[in-house]
Amino acid sequence: MREKARRVAVVVAILSVDVSARATQEQVQEVFLQWPLPPGAEDYAAIDGRHLLRYVVEQAAISRRYRDEVNSQFWGRIIGTSSDAESAEWLAGKFRAIGLSEVRLQPLDLLPQWMPQSWKVAVTGGGETFELASAQPFYGSSGTPPEGLDLETVYVGLGSDADFAGRDVKGKAVFVFSMLGVPREDALQRADDKGAAVLFDVLMLPGNLRYQAYPSRTDAPAFSLGSEDGYRVRDMIVEAPTRVRVNLDIRMTSGLKTFLVWGTLPGSTDETIYIIAHRDGWFDASGDNASGVASMIGLAEYYAKVPHSERRRTIVFIGLDGHHNTGEGSGVGRQWLVEHRDEVFAKTALVINCEHPSTVQTNVRPRYMTGEDIVWANTYTPQQWYAGGPSRPELQTIAAEAFREFGVSTYLEPNSRPPAGDLGRLYRFVPGVATSDFLHYFHTDEETPDTVPWTGLEASTRAYARIIDEVNKRDLSVFQRPTEPEP
Numbered sequence: 001m002r003e004k005a006r007r008v009a010v011v012v013a014i015l016s017v018d019v020s021a022r023a024t025q026e027q028v029q030e031v032f033l034q035w036p037l038p039p040g041a042e043d044y045a046a047i048d049g050r051h052l053l054r055y056v057v058e059q060a061a062i063s064r065r066y067r068d069e070v071n072s073q074f075w076g077r078i079i080g081t082s083s084d085a086e087s088a089e090w091l092a093g094k095f096r097a098i099g100l101s102e103v104r105l106q107p108l109d110l111l112p113q114w115m116p117q118s119w120k121v122a123v124t125g126g127g128e129t130f131e132l133a134s135a136q137p138f139y140g141s142s143g144t145p146p147e148g149l150d151l152e153t154v155y156v157g158l159g160s161d162a163d164f165a166g167r168d169v170k171g172k173a174v175f176v177f178s179m180l181g182v183p184r185e186d187a188l189q190r191a192d193d194k195g196a197a198v199l200f201d202v203l204m205l206p207g208n209l210r211y212q213a214y215p216s217r218t219d220a221p222a223f224s225l226g227s228e229d230g231y232r233v234r235d236m237i238v239e240a241p242t243r244v245r246v247n248l249d250i251r252m253t254s255g256l257k258t259f260l261v262w263g264t265l266p267g268s269t270d271e272t273i274y275i276i277a278h279r280d281g282w283f284d285a286s287g288d289n290a291s292g293v294a295s296m297i298g299l300a301e302y303y304a305k306v307p308h309s310e311r312r313r314t315i316v317f318i319g320l321d322g323h324h325n326t327g328e329g330s331g332v333g334r335q336w337l338v339e340h341r342d343e344v345f346a347k348t349a350l351v352i353n354c355e356h357p358s359t360v361q362t363n364v365r366p367r368y369m370t371g372e373d374i375v376w377a378n379t380y381t382p383q384q385w386y387a388g389g390p391s392r393p394e395l396q397t398i399a400a401e402a403f404r405e406f407g408v409s410t411y412l413e414p415n416s417r418p419p420a421g422d423l424g425r426l427y428r429f430v431p432g433v434a435t436s437d438f439l440h441y442f443h444t445d446e447e448t449p450d451t452v453p454w455t456g457l458e459a460s461t462r463a464y465a466r467i468i469d470e471v472n473k474r475d476l477s478v479f480q481r482p483t484e485p486e487p
């Protein structure tokens with residue numbers, strides 16, 4: 001991070017901003033390119049990205065309080081914990097301050113939740129011992145016996161069959177390397193099938209990121225590892241016999257609750273538009289999904305100032321519990337909506353899922369640049385998008401035009417189904433819109449508020465407002481369709 005701060009300071013110097021102080025988050029945000037408000041879009045000037053970014057910072061603060069007071073290793077706005085409850089109260093407070101009606105928390109019971117209490121991983125070889133500080137268990141990983149495990153290590157490269165050839169991994173700690181964008185090798189599964197005792201998946205991104213991965217679906221405990229730690233172990237294994245000590249204390253915690261957070265802005269008809277955003281996430285969870293929650297709040301603020309008589313449809317806002325607790329019993333809020341869809345979505349013209357609407361554009365080891373950094377650009381990434389699918393061509397056109405108007409860069413073609421996230425369970429029976437991106441800091445401890453350009457928050461939220469306004473000019477029949485079958 002120190003390296004990044006220095007580089008930002010250089011950029012900021014070019015922009016003639018005061019560099020005497022250490023580069024702060026606001027200074028990082030100074031470099032991002034803003035899309036000017038196009039003619040005819042003046043109404044949307046009230047949606048201000050710098051203002052929305054504060055909501056990202058406030059949510060990251062909830063995570064950090066949890067880290068500092070409850071668990072410094074497995075932290076974030078984690079479903080069922082005190083940070084989940086705090087995030088729900090925080091959002092309800094915003095809804096009340098905006099003047100939404102029927103603001104309430106709907107409690108939902110959770111199945112027992114996977115809660116790692118603590119872990120420690122240390123490697124010894126050639127008379128040297130060091131701790132793997134970046135080790136982070138895969139969600140749902142099994143634990144170790146209380147006394148821990150003390151194991152031989154084996155390195156298997158990218159973990160293909162060729163990499164495993166001639167290597168005995170049975171009962172050992174296996175180190176695999178993997179990288180976003182490289183074909184999947186299912187290396188952890190392969191190692192597990194061959195009887196490995198503990199699995200380490202080295203994330204090859206520069207730095208030493210802690211990455212909270214989704215389940216490995218292996219019997220052996222599995223950890224993600226940052227690349228500095230991973231390369232150090234790899235090089236040690238060549239030099240000398242190397243052993244690893246692993247302790248991972250997992251508990252399944254029962255009796256926890258989570259919440260849907262509701263707020264309503266009545267319109268002049270009983271037809272509805274829903275704006276949803278999931279509240280949970282790991283670490284600061286700034287992109288995923290403080291940014292989406294901020295965008296949802298921005299829309300609530302914007303429409304609360306529109307006179308009641310000019311609001312055709314009632315807008316309902318829902319802070320969802322989320323889905324990072326994958327597996328059975330995950331997404332209970334979303335499931336509740338599915339089960340109550342006939343009441344909830346009977347007269348719904350549009351559901352916008354605000355999920356990761358602004359992500360900093362980063363590049364990994366760019367050609368001809370020296371250094372081992374993730375390099376930042378002064379813009380945000382293009383997004384995957386979905387707008388009702390092929391059976392709703394008007395919604396797709398409305399969305400594409402809105403993205404273009406406000407400079408929301410997107411992939412050329414919409415996804416056939418919504419990008420991974422909360423619309424995925426709802427789109428078969430609601431007219432849904434979602435844009436999303438997941439780049440290098442996704443689910444890592446460096447997914448700080450810096451990684452959410454205010455400019456992207458502003459552009460995406462303005463585009464969502466334009467989509468709402470255009471949808472409100474058309475009748476329900478333009479958007480409603482019979483439920484699509486499961487794919």
Ligand SMILES: [Zn+2]
Nearest residue numbers: 288289355421
């Ligand atoms: Zn998300």
